[in-house]
Amino acid sequence: MRKIGRSDLKNVYDKLLRHFGPQGWWPGDTRFEIIVGAILTQNTAWKNVEKAISNLKAAGALDSPSAMMKLGQRRIARLIRPAGYYNVKAKRLCNFLRFLRSRHDFSLDNLSRLKTPLLRQELLSVNGIGPETCDSILLYAFRRPIFVVDAYTKRIFSRHGLFETGSSYDHIQKIFMDSLLPDHILYNEYHALIVRLGKEHCRKCPNCAECPLSG
DNA sequence: GACCAGGCACATC
């Protein structure tokens, strides 16, 4: 298996892009929908999230943050049932909505005026938004050049020797962000490509002859 | 029926 170093990361990206093509992430019509999707997809297959999003849309919950809040936690929980962990996720969505109401007058535009470090800090202060959800929101909803580290990133790149198994989120993120230009389009596509690679090849790693990273 | 999926908070040591 080929060892991957920091200087290889751009080449790995180019290789994945050639192999899979652009992924067109994040799947979502509005900024609010992307944020909701980021919370719903926590430890959950996206297929299940799609059903929950579709239920929310039909109920008008994605029309605006205040529209969703009016439904209340119990109804939100019922609507997002297909996404799993529906009680905790309904609570987390409500935590975000309360945060948005109290600190930013329900306005994502207000929120988007914050500089990236402060925006990240504020999002992380919401109970239920951890580093990956936060960075997905920063990257995909607010188009900030923040690299998202997920389970696939950890699994694939630790196997290829880029970092130790069990390395912290921040450590792994720093490796990518120190090695790549701060380009939100690059980070967007890279993360999406890693997920695609993980879904299609990860279980065969590290002995997968067809792995696009081995060639 | 077991195992997994685009995490996170909390308890405990």
Next chain:
DNA sequence: GATGTGCATGGT
């Protein structure tokens, strides 16, 4: 700081 556990549905 590290480790274990609860949360839950739907696809393979």
